Amino acid sequence: MREKLKRIAVMTSGGDSPGMNAAIRSVVRTCAYYKIECIGIYRGYQGMIEGDFINMTARSVNHIIHKGGTILKSARSKEFMTKKGRQKAYKNLIKHDINALVVIGGDGTFTGGVVFNKEFKFPVVGIPGTIDNDIYGTSHTLGYDTALNTAMEAIDKIRDTASSHNRLFIVEVMGRDAGFIALNAGVGAGAEEILIPEENLGLDRMLESLKKSKSSGKSSSIVVVAEGDKSGKTVFELADYVEENLPEYEVRVSVLGHMQRGGSPSCFDRVLASRLGVKAVELLIDGKTNIMVGLKDNQVVSTSLEKAIKGIQEINMELLRVSDIMTT
Incomplete structure (x- = not known):
């Protein structure tokens, strides 16, 4: 798979969260480490439809690990919800010789990735980026x-x-x-x-x-x-x-x-983003697709994007009990 994988695209979508820039940096530098070209897509799926792409190198992500928000911008795309819109996006990826996609976002972003993967058999790996921490398959989401x-x-x-x-x-x-x-x-x-x-x-x-x-x-x-x-x-x-x-x-x-x-991401979020970015690229290199990388018991793990979307992240009942005791 490594010989065929020449270009990986990375994008952020949905609500921004601290740590997204650190994840972009990790994906770009991991690509550089494995001698794979990396393409940044501005404004998520809408930018994919419009061909709003930029070549990214290890040096182009200098000094962003500490910044909140996302340098690739984020947007919600109603057009991508249509078959015609997704067809446009696919044609742009093929036109730019892009072989795989890393999407950073929440359940809406992952839902788009699952549909896109099913329709065009296009390799997709997700990195969970949402402050709500409501994604199944990881104890912590970025931000x-x-x-x-x-x-x-x-x-x-x-x-x-x-x-x-x-x-x-x-x-x-x-x-x-x-x-x-x-x-x-x-x-x-x-x-x-x-x-x-x-x-x-x-x-x-x-x-x-x-x-x-x-x-x-x-x-x-x-x-x-x-x-x-x-x-x-x-x-x-x-x-x-x-x-x-x-x-x-x-x-x-x-x-x-x-x-x-907003604000500068915590050390935890910066380290987590770095770990998940490396794993996302390495999974694509290994031929894996339609999965999300996450954290369980401080180990980087993967789960299917469909499970990540449909599964329910349970609230910590022990912490609820602690909160009851503490309010006494």
Whole structure:
């Protein structure tokens, strides 16, 4: 396979996450190590359709390992969801003599890769890049560790002002379908209550917890809420509900939003990106396709892209139990 594999393309797609640049760098330099040309595709699948390609060398990825975001940009492509759009993308890859593809992103990116592989038998390997950590087949996705620490540091700062004014702060963190950031950041920052999509704990339980905190002498409290939690239609409605039922609390809301996606990646994310990038290229060299590289028990492993998409990343039940004990 190594004799036939002359050009590998790399792209980022979907939401950006810290560590994507480190993964691009790893793919490019691994290609250089094995004397394979590497092509960067700007703006994900849309750039593939439009032929927005650039030759990349080991030197072209200097000084990017520490940068957030993605130098190859990212975009969502409705055109790629059509057979005609994918046909255009395939023709561009063939025209540029590209033999294989490394896609960095989340489940939407991987879904596109699976369809593309099935239709054109084109070799695809995925690297999981999403701060939500909701991809099956890996304990950590690129950007999760950085986003987690960003959220925890923000909550620490919010607690300072909550304590100064005897306030209750409801802090919303990212996690539309998964509560990994909320649960871990909440435990790490000592939150009084944590609300996540996986566990519908109910509003009554939250009120009881806050009442206990108040009666135990706590003058301020922090509630961490994943954006996908359904306890209230919005975090602001949740705040109104608390104020109505616990008028002794002065409630404030802080939505951390996209700041969690930005910033320089942590050491963990940089190392993880480097390891996954090397493995992705080596799997393609070995003739493997339609798989994702990930981390399990600190070992780089691979799983099928279809399993990565369809599988469910389970929340850590032991950590849920720890969070219950810590809020006592």
